[in-house]
Amino acid sequence: MTGAFPVISTFNVDKVQLGNFDFDQMIESLRDLFARDRQVASQPESTRCGLCYLHFPITELHYRDDGFYICPSCTRSLGDHRLSMLRKQQRFP
Numbered sequence: 001m002t003g004a005f006p007v008i009s010t011f012n013v014d015k016v017q018l019g020n021f022d023f024d025q026m027i028e029s030l031r032d033l034f035a036r037d038r039q040v041a042s043q044p045e046s047t048r049c050g051l052c053y054l055h056f057p058i059t060e061l062h063y064r065d066d067g068f069y070i071c072p073s074c075t076r077s078l079g080d081h082r083l084s085m086l087r088k089q090q091r092f093p
């Protein structure tokens, strides 16, 4: 025991600022996401969710009275909140 303060230099500043956030992993998962999105978008019966802007088959989307399509995961996040959209999405027949 020297009575000295703990050695500060072992302290990893980058880690502290970023927490456990793994940037490379985030980029990787975004790539996957966009790849899937493009794939769904290339299908005729698909359109964007009005909130997250990802593509979904029409059958998975719900057209809200507010005037936009919403995907299942946004439905969960939004709950019963009403949104007023500046631009209404075209509703497919």
Ligand SMILES: [Zn+2]
Residues within 6 Å of the ligand: 049, 050, 051, 052, 053, 054, 070, 071, 072, 073, 074, 075
């Ligand atoms: Zn969505």
